[in-house]
Structures are given as C-alpha cells and as structure tokens.
Amino acid sequence: MKGIVFTELIGMIEATLGDEVADRVICGANTATDGAYTSVGTYDYQELISLVEQLARETGQLEAALVQSFGEYLFQRFLAMFPQFFDGVDSSISFLPTIEDRVHVEVRKLYPDAELPTFECNLENDGTLVLEYQSKRPFADLAEGLIQASIRHFQDDVSLVRHNLGDQDGTQARFELAPTSNQPIDSVASACQT
C-alpha cells in the first residue's frame, strides 16, 4: 500500500489526538517499520490494519468508523496536496469517474508497480452513479469515507448507498450515488463517458 496512506494516517492521529496518542498507537502496533514511513514508499497493508486496531483500542471507536473518518480526512488532504485533480469538476458524479482515468493514470507514471484499487463507474439513466470498488485489500470503508467527503465537498444533492459484494470482507463494494433532487440529467451525462 502506498506510503502516503500511512504518513497521512499518522498525520491525522497527531493532528487530532496529539503526539502522545500517535506514539502509543505506533508503539502498540509493533510493526516491522516501527512507524517510519515515507510517502514515496510502499508498505504492507497489514501494518495499516495494525495501526487502526491500536487506534480503536486507544479511542474506543469501531475500526470501520475510524477508517471511514480517515477516508474523509484523506479527501481533504488530497484536495490540498493535489488541487490539479479537482480542476474542471464540480460534483462527485463528475469527479469520481476521474479517479480511474486521471488520478490513477498519474499515480502509475510515478509508481508503475502500484497495486491500486479499481473504481469502475457507470452512470445510470436516472442519473445515479454506480461505483464498484475492488481491491486486493479490505478498505471499502476508506473508499466510503473518501466518497462521503467528496459529496460533502461538492455539496451534492445525492444519497449514498453501499452494498458489500463478494466475500463481504471489504475488498469489494458497490456504491450508489442517487440524485435526491430533480436535477437535469444533462448536467451529469458526460461524467461517465470514458
């Protein structure tokens, strides 16, 4: 898993819960890297799971909820760090399909071996965006947090429904973003034509 996910998780813990909690989480997770990550490295995703387990122990919150919150935090960070990916998009329905076509294309230029999750998207006739997340790693909760944050950022009038797929282990899920108000479908029609 890309190092940026690790550096940002630790950054989030430090920023929201303080250095002491971050230190306890890292020490408690007892990972091979001892919490020394760089954003350009690649690390075993099990380390992320260990860190989240420790964070759950530390905060008393559910792991799934923590990973979702982290997804929301990560979206804000991506917005700040990579504003170029948010140029020319004004809604989740126009932005989310670009993850596969623009964002991951750029990531692969820098990291040809990156094993990225896939976000297959389809725009239904009624304007609902159906997004299928598939990964070798169980982070559908992270995807959900990112999508939630995107909806909030663009102030979309959509409802989000998640269906777990496959082995129900978080490696595969379908997200449906259905417009809640009667907006013209024309405005979103070009979103998925790629």
Place this chain on the structure above:
Amino acid sequence: MSNLDLLRRKLEREKNARREAERLLEEKSLEVYRANQQLLELAEHNRTIIESAAEGIITYDQEAPCDL
C-alpha cells in the same frame, strides 16, 4: 532556550526535509517516466524505419537480375 524547543525545531526541520525529498523524488520519477516514453516512441519510430528498409531491400532483391 530549552532543550525541548531545540528538539522540536530539529524535528520540524527533519520533517520538512523528508517532505522535500519526497517531492523531489516524485518530480524526478515523472521526468524518468517522460524520458522513457520518448525513448519508447523513438524505438518504435526506428523499428518502423528498419522494417521499411528491409522491405526496400526485398524489393531491390526481387528486381535484381539474380537468376541470370
């Protein structure tokens, strides 16, 4: 000036240095990617020339009075 302040500043410098190194590496990785793409295009171009040249030689051979 306390020892702790000193360490904090030192930590901050190290953190900033790491971020700068990461940024630099991504910049260089992109340069390598682009250079590689150019080389691949050039290799493809050269391959086309060589293949065309081979066809040219075949044409020449066919026209050559080699069965005399």
